[in-house]
Amino acid sequence: MIRVENLCRTFGSFTAVDNISFEVGKGEIFAFLGPNGAGKTTTIKMLTTLLKPTSGKIWLDGLDPQVNQLQARKSFGIVFQDPSLDGDMTGQENLELHAVLYHVPRRQAKERIESLLKLFELWDRRDVQVKKYSGGMKRRLEIARGFLHTPKILFLDEPTLGLDPQSRNQLWAQVKQLNENEQVTVFLTTHYMDEADRVAHRIAVIDHGKGVALGTPAQIKERTGTKTLEEAFLSLTGSEIRDESADPAAAMRQFAQMWKR
Amino acid sequence: MGVIYILWLREMKRYFRSRAQMIASLGQPVLYLLALGFGMGPVYARAGQGNYLQFLAPGIIGMTVLFSSVFSGMGLLWDRQFGFLKETLVAPQPRLLIMAGRTLGSATVAMMQGLLVTVVCILSGFRPVNVAMVPLGILFMALIAIVFSALGTAIGSALKDMQGFQMTMNFLVLPIFFMSGALYPLTTVGPVLRVINAIDPLAYGIDGMRSALLGMVVGQVRFGAGLDATVLVAVALLFLSLGAYSFSKIEI
Numbered sequence: 001m002i003r004v005e006n007l008c009r010t011f012g013s014f015t016a017v018d019n020i021s022f023e024v025g026k027g028e029i030f031a032f033l034g035p036n037g038a039g040k041t042t043t044i045k046m047l048t049t050l051l052k053p054t055s056g057k058i059w060l061d062g063l064d065p066q067v068n069q070l071q072a073r074k075s076f077g078i079v080f081q082d083p084s085l086d087g088d089m090t091g092q093e094n095l096e097l098h099a100v101l102y103h104v105p106r107r108q109a110k111e112r113i114e115s116l117l118k119l120f121e122l123w124d125r126r127d128v129q130v131k132k133y134s135g136g137m138k139r140r141l142e143i144a145r146g147f148l149h150t151p152k153i154l155f156l157d158e159p160t161l162g163l164d165p166q167s168r169n170q171l172w173a174q175v176k177q178l179n180e181n182e183q184v185t186v187f188l189t190t191h192y193m194d195e196a197d198r199v200a201h202r203i204a205v206i207d208h209g210k211g212v213a214l215g216t217p218a219q220i221k222e223r224t225g226t227k228t229l230e231e232a233f234l235s236l237t238g239s240e241i242r243d244e245s246a247d248p249a250a251a252m253r254q255f256a257q258m259w260k261r
Numbered sequence: 262m263g264v265i266y267i268l269w270l271r272e273m274k275r276y277f278r279s280r281a282q283m284i285a286s287l288g289q290p291v292l293y294l295l296a297l298g299f300g301m302g303p304v305y306a307r308a309g310q311g312n313y314l315q316f317l318a319p320g321i322i323g324m325t326v327l328f329s330s331v332f333s334g335m336g337l338l339w340d341r342q343f344g345f346l347k348e349t350l351v352a353p354q355p356r357l358l359i360m361a362g363r364t365l366g367s368a369t370v371a372m373m374q375g376l377l378v379t380v381v382c383i384l385s386g387f388r389p390v391n392v393a394m395v396p397l398g399i400l401f402m403a404l405i406a407i408v409f410s411a412l413g414t415a416i417g418s419a420l421k422d423m424q425g426f427q428m429t430m431n432f433l434v435l436p437i438f439f440m441s442g443a444l445y446p447l448t449t450v451g452p453v454l455r456v457i458n459a460i461d462p463l464a465y466g467i468d469g470m471r472s473a474l475l476g477m478v479v480g481q482v483r484f485g486a487g488l489d490a491t492v493l494v495a496v497a498l499l500f501l502s503l504g505a506y507s508f509s510k511i512e513i
Contacts, residue, residue, distance in 0.1 A: 050350065085345060085348075088278050089271065089274060098352075129278075252342050
């Protein structure tokens with residue numbers, strides 16, 4: 001479903017993604033792990049047509065996103081690291097707008113919106129403005145929106161960041177349910193190793209833009225001779241702390257946190 | 262087309278839902294109108310120029326439309342990192358349609374703000390000379406809104422961080438306002454200011470509104486409605502293409 005060959009991306013003299021290759025099968029849940037600044041978000045941006053690769057090839061459902069950009073975009077849904085909902089509109093309106101943007105026929109959209117809002121337990125709050133939602137509700141709404149146009153692939157970039165364990169568990173349960181029912185391929189990144197261990201069928205670990213491990217959680221633990229995925233992760237990437245360089249987005253994120261949006 | 266419409270509709274919904282913001286953004290123009298209009302009025306009258314409030318009102322309406330449209334365009338920067346814009350940028354839709362819907366939406370919002378300020382002006386004593394010419398005045402308001410929403414989109418797409426916002430405000434938007442002749446007549450100023458004024462797009466918008474609302478009064482109108490409209494349409498096309506180009510280059 002996703003195929004990546006020798007993918008590279010450089011920013012000036014800095015190599016963010018360095019010759020990465022992997023393949024994700026249909027209906028698979030694939031976790032893409034790495035410390036801060038390892039190249040996860042850059043890879044997701046390239047997979048989702050937001051950034052052009054410096055070199056290398058990508059196929060999404062057999063399509064080259066560089067060539068068939070609009071068609072490729074229709075085949076996936078994405079939940080970004082930073083929120084991308086319209087706080088002044090209601091939950092239902094956010095989904096309706098998405099349906100128009102993705103050419104979902106009106107009647108089909110109506111049914112799909114209802115069933116997704118019910119699954120993600122937002123149906124009762126559908127007419128409330130999104131800015132009055134809690135953090136967990138917003139995330140659920142974004143994930144529901146990602147599924148709305150029945151994509152073949154769903155990208156989740158740190159979807160559980162800042163959520164309490166209850167919300168995280170519930171969120172993964174719902175994602176898993178949709179993955180099983182609709183055979184959606186899920187490509188996720190997270191910093192919570194226990195989540196990746198429980199949810200993902202296969203895992204890739206990258207560090208400094210290079211792939212360092214690929215396999216099922218059990219295989220990775222066995223290879224590194226560790227008991228938990230967290231230990232395996234630390235033994236693969238070292239325990240040195242990575243400080244993300246202060247790019248404009250990071251600076252704005254800090255600013256946004258001050259305002260507690 | 263459905264996409265342009267729904268993005269435009271979104272801007273309308275947001276506008277009508279944030280009443281507090283709607284009222285708050287009236288504060289500045291009302292202050293200018295009342296403080297300058299009534300404060301400078303006697304001096305203006307003694308200089309033999311007539312009623313200052315009449316002269317000032319189109320300028321304040323133009324200012325309102327300018328600020329409102331440039332700001333919503335520049336809100337792009339915030340919107341693409343933490344807002345809804347990102348959702349539209351990965352959607353299977355040409356960027357041009359997204360840009361068009363958004364720009365039309367902010368231009369309409371700016372128009373509404375302009376109309377609200379017009380009402381305030383009329384309440385303060387401003388009177389259009391000829392009611393039949395009011396639609397022409399509104400047309401000029403719309404042209405100002407389109408020109409500067411497009412400019413806002415062009416700048417907002419190119420900005421990388423919030424510092425750039427301050428820069429644009431101080432070195433572009435405020436000069437555009439102060440050099441436009443919104444606050445003082447340009448027929449008597451020196452040659453340097455006259456040249457700067459002639460390259461300021463807002464000058465043509467305000468001049469056009471004055472032609473329409475005050476009649477062709479010598480000393481208050483500089484270019485005349487025909488030239489004003491021609492220049493504004495040309496600049497609008499230029500800025501719209503610039504906006505479309507820089508919007509298509511956004512990487513997030």
